[in-house]
Amino acid sequence: MEQLTLVDRLSHLSTELTAAERENLKFLLSMAAGGLLSGHAQAVPEQLREVALATAQRSLPRLHGTERPVFDTGVVFLGRGSFFSDEDIAALDGESRRYRERAERFHDHYVASGAPLARELALSTQVNDFLVSQVGPVLPTYKANYLYYDEPGLGIDPHVDKDEFSLNVLTMLEHVPDTRHSELILYPPEQDAIRVHLAPGESLVFFADSVTHQRTRTVAGEAIRLVSFGYRTIGSV
Known part of the structure; x- marks a missing residue:
């Protein structure tokens, strides 16, 4: 069985949420990405920060399923x-x-x-x-x-x-x-x-x-x- 990534799991989770719950999940991911981009996690090893940022950023477009066309830069x-x-x-x-x-x-x-x-x-x-x-x-x-x-x-x-x-x-x-x-x-x-x-x-x-x-x-x-x-x-x- 193919192992799901965290991005896949978050994407699947979003399909089971109400619109309000999905907005809350998006807010949390946005706060995580914003905090990492603003340098608020300097105590965390750099490699882990990069993985966390990539996970948050890649998850955001996938919270909406087919409501968002596939895009490269946005x-x-x-x-x-x-x-x-x-x-x-x-x-x-x-x-x-x-x-x-x-x-x-x-x-x-x-x-x-x-x-x-x-x-x-x-x-x-x-x-x-x-x-x-x-x-x-x-x-x-x-x-x-x-x-x-x-x-x-x-x-x-x-x-x-x-x-x-x-x-x-x-x-x-x-x-x-x-x-x-x-x-x-x-x-x-x-x-x-x-x-x-x-x-x-x-x-x-x-x-x-x-x-x-x-x-x-x-x-x-x-x-x-x-x-x-x-x-x-x-x-x-």
Whole structure:
């Protein structure tokens, strides 16, 4: 009989869990991966740390069975997307500026939700058709958030997102000054980290609930504005 790995066992376990229980398991795996990536287990032998990190990272995508297409890095698209026109980007930029005063602090960054234009574009045919062409059928989650990192020390430690952001369309609206310090980093299983530097108007589409990622901390004078749309995949390609 073939011996099951821990990754196989966790994958099988996830099929027997409720959605809430699976979210809890994902949270624990995410915390484990984030802690290892942040260097919180230095007393553990390096080889054991590497095995533990690989197990956590490889398990995360497999918690969802066929709801997630098989992927390599978790990056679906990176660049200037055809789903947003120049007018769309300009309108999102303006709305995000207006909504900054409504943003509330969420851990170590600020979030503004419920903006009408962002929500309208999140439900647009252009975005939906593009995602379907890349990963198969998706469901919009009506989550459209403006994100602000405009004070020193803001950022997000390594983590994965909830199911409602299983597929994240993240678009840069502003990052000043030209000399940047904060960056978005993705940690695909057993691969080199992917450092993402988006120019204004560029988008990253990735499996945010399955690939550990973080935004490193801002420094004095640095300001970042993004818009983030969440979707759920509903089957393999």
